[in-house]
Amino acid sequence: MTDDRFPFPDGPLSTQPPEYARRRETCPMSDVTTPTGDPAVLVLKYHDVEAVMRDRRFSRDLSAPGTPRLFPSNLLSDDPDFLMNMHGEDHRRLRRIVASAFTPRRAEQWRPEVRRIADDLLDRVEAEGPPADLMAALSYQLPVRVICRQLGVPDEEGDKFQGWVAAFLSVSGMSMAEREVAAGEFTGYVEELVRRHRTAPGDDLVDQIVNARDEEDRLTEAELVSLVRGLIVGGNETVANSLSRCVLTLLSHRGLWDDLVRDRSDLPAAVEELLRVNPPGRIGLLRVATEDVELPSGTVRAGQAVISPLIAAGHDPEVFPEPDRIVLGREPQTLQFGAGPHFCLGVHLARVELQEALSALMDRFPGLELTAPPEDLPWNRGGYGITLSSLPVRW
Numbered sequence: 001m002t003d004d005r006f007p008f009p010d011g012p013l014s015t016q017p018p019e020y021a022r023r024r025e026t027c028p029m030s031d032v033t034t035p036t037g038d039p040a041v042l043v044l045k046y047h048d049v050e051a052v053m054r055d056r057r058f059s060r061d062l063s064a065p066g067t068p069r070l071f072p073s074n075l076l077s078d079d080p081d082f083l084m085n086m087h088g089e090d091h092r093r094l095r096r097i098v099a100s101a102f103t104p105r106r107a108e109q110w111r112p113e114v115r116r117i118a119d120d121l122l123d124r125v126e127a128e129g130p131p132a133d134l135m136a137a138l139s140y141q142l143p144v145r146v147i148c149r150q151l152g153v154p155d156e157e158g159d160k161f162q163g164w165v166a167a168f169l170s171v172s173g174m175s176m177a178e179r180e181v182a183a184g185e186f187t188g189y190v191e192e193l194v195r196r197h198r199t200a201p202g203d204d205l206v207d208q209i210v211n212a213r214d215e216e217d218r219l220t221e222a223e224l225v226s227l228v229r230g231l232i233v234g235g236n237e238t239v240a241n242s243l244s245r246c247v248l249t250l251l252s253h254r255g256l257w258d259d260l261v262r263d264r265s266d267l268p269a270a271v272e273e274l275l276r277v278n279p280p281g282r283i284g285l286l287r288v289a290t291e292d293v294e295l296p297s298g299t300v301r302a303g304q305a306v307i308s309p310l311i312a313a314g315h316d317p318e319v320f321p322e323p324d325r326i327v328l329g330r331e332p333q334t335l336q337f338g339a340g341p342h343f344c345l346g347v348h349l350a351r352v353e354l355q356e357a358l359s360a361l362m363d364r365f366p367g368l369e370l371t372a373p374p375e376d377l378p379w380n381r382g383g384y385g386i387t388l389s390s391l392p393v394r395w
């Protein structure tokens with residue numbers, strides 16, 4: 001008898017859980033039991049996962065009593081005012097308020113600043129090493145500094161974000177009491193930030209959101225605080241996790257690293273392919289069907305919960321032959337930033353961050369190498385994503 005307890009253990013080096021590959025072949029839509037004891041349907045084929053992400057009949061709003069849940073208590077899923085947990089018109093209303101700050105054009109305008117931040121961080125790495133822990137010195141630092149510039153927050157204040165974000169995404173690594181303390185501090189900080197911007201308005205992203213409330217009455221105060229907090233949560237661990245996974249995969253595929261050191265023109269394609277092979281998450285978010293929905297592999301009934309991991313979609317051999325092999329320029333473009341109504345708001349900025357950080361790293365340390373075999377690297381498994389605890393390198 002198979003064990004239906006979800007989530008399943010990862011493969012080596014935090015790769016796709018082997019159970020995904022097994023089930024995709026034998027039963028692409030299967031029943032699992034979440035850590036809350038709720039039943040859910042697990043979909044693993046690319047076209048099913050894509051359909052779930054795009055179809056508005058699947059809702060991220062899990063607030064109704066009795067709705068299935070993924071984890072017993074998790075700050076990410078428990079906040080009904082969080083963009084990611086909203087559905088329908090309310091969700092569209094909030095996205096419209098911040099959409100103009102996240103266009104491809106705006107992301108390109110950030111590119112030189114992102115590169116400057118990466119170079120500054122690497123100045124410090126170079127001065128203090130070798131060796132160095134790139135997780136602490138680059139991967140965690142870069143996105144926090146970028147979001148600080150965007151929101152109009154001094155760098156010193158950003159230093160507190162990492163702990164708060166970890167508490168927000170934690171599902172088992174911290175006690176509920178610890179998470180609640182961190183959440184209280186985080187909310188208190190954002191409320192204070194909003195107060196500061198009300199007293200001394202500027203033209204940062206926080207001012208844009210405050211204006212939408214004070215001048216145009218387009219969102220509530222609770223939504224305002226959640227939106228600012230959500231931008232800090234959404235843009236930090238995802239980038240930190242992805243950047244370190246990209247470096248790890250490239251250093252384990254030395255030929256590809258060396259090719260990119262010589263010629264950077266394939267770097268954008270490499271980033272997309274690296275995210276397909278090794279995206280930050282193994283699980284994905286839970287959605288609930290608001291009515292019966294026909295997917296390519298079968299029917300999901302109204303009220304049923306669905307789990308649609310992006311890493312499973314990215315390893316579907318019917319869409320990506322030899323899915324573990326890195327092949328630049330594969331089509332279709334993968335789903336690593338999601339699709340449909342909750343498509344990653346920060347996708348263009350995230351791409352700029354990953355491309356610039358990797359490029360800065362290749363310029364600075366073309367001979368970069370790991371100081372330990374990849375299989376000895378430590379992973380942190382207490383959160384939604386599984387992150388490297390450290391990425392030790394020398395040059």
Ligand code: HEM
Pocket residue numbers: 053083084085095147230231234235236238239242279280284285310335336337338339341342343344345346347349350351354
């Ligand atoms: C490599 C880095 C990143 C990856 C892989 C990533 C991935 C994703 C994915 C897959 C989703 C959709 C989840 C779902 O529908 O189930 C998402 C949503 C989101 N992302 Fe990202 N993301 C990244 C960086 C960022 C950045 C830099 C920001 C912003 C500063 C950001 C902000 C958000 C927000 C706010 C949402 C929720 C959107 C909504 O619910 O409407 N992300 N991200």
